[in-house]
Amino acid sequence: MGSKVVKSAKQKGVSGGTVFLGKGTSRNHLLKLLDLSDIKKEIALMIGEKTVANNALIALDKEFRFDKPHHGIAFSVxxxxxxxxxxxxxxxxxxxxxxxxxxxxxxxxxxxxxxxxxxxxxxxxxxxxxxxxxxxxxxxxxxxxxxxxxxxxxxxxxxxxxxxxxxxxxxxxxxxxxxxxxxxxxxxxxxxxxxxxxxxx
Missing domain, CATH: 3.30.70.120 (Alpha-Beta Plaits)
Structure with missing residues (x-):
């Protein structure tokens, strides 16, 4: 999924990005009991000029539906x-x-x-x-x-x-x-x- 996010961001003016693996944890008690609560995540790190980055974030939010649970998060610093x-x-x-x-x-x-x-x-x-x-x-x-x-x-x-x-x-x-x-x-x-x-x- 991370590569798809970077590819989409490139189409919106961001010059490139790097994807790396992360780990999340499920709050599902059954999964914890079965020791299956670790969830693999992909983190996409991208750099862009402020206006380009903000516009890309808005477009990525619409495309990847970050507003829905378990669809990921996006932020800028x-x-x-x-x-x-x-x-x-x-x-x-x-x-x-x-x-x-x-x-x-x-x-x-x-x-x-x-x-x-x-x-x-x-x-x-x-x-x-x-x-x-x-x-x-x-x-x-x-x-x-x-x-x-x-x-x-x-x-x-x-x-x-x-x-x-x-x-x-x-x-x-x-x-x-x-x-x-x-x-x-x-x-x-x-x-x-x-x-x-x-x-x-």
Whole structure:
């Protein structure tokens, strides 16, 4: 389902997306009793200019009926930094207008499978305490290949690092340098403000 959502969003102006697996839990007591309560989910992560993203969300809601139970959820968050893609040139000169100061930020790095450890190593060198790796798949506009008339999406890894705001710049600089993210096709890094954090020490 995640790939269908990304494909539909691309038709509505979003430049691409990454799909990764998640896990939900059923509240059905019988399923819990039979140990069948884990539900596999697909999470589609997409980035777009605010107006395009809002219009895409409205259209996706109508198409996939998120208003019905068990049909999924959709939400948007502000992006405070984006590097490694030319398809989103509107982020090149971003300003943090109207964004309150936050103590932490979430750094997301999307790279080809096998490069996530290098991302974490680069982040730790610059003061990070580590990160979380999520296996995924996804494609931008020109990254889908075909085999026997079927679309093949390249495997990806997403690295999520939550860091103190003061450490974000050195961490992202280290990752961009080590992974050469400013060269086409090496990955994408973006930063999201985190309003509340629990479990960070």
């Amino acid at each position: 502000p992006v405070s930094g984006l590097f490694g893609t030319r398809n989103c040139s509107y982020y090149n000169n971003m300003e943090n207008r109207g964004v309150k100061n936050t103590m932490h930020k979430a750094i997301f790095v999307i790279v080809d499978k096998g490069k996530a450890e290098s991302v974490i190593d680069a982040a730790i060198k610059a003061g990070s305490r580590g990160g979380t790796i999520i296996n995924s798949r996804g494609s931008g506009i020109h990254e889908t290949s075909r085999l026997f008339s079927m679309e093949i999406e390249p495997e990806r890894e997403i690295v999520l690092i939550v860091a103190e705001t003061s450490k974000v710049e050195p961490i992202t600089t280290s990752i961009r340098s080590e992974l050469k993210l400013d060269d086409p096709g090496n990955g994408i890094l973006f930063i999201i403000d985190v309003n509340e954090t629990y479990g960070l020490y």
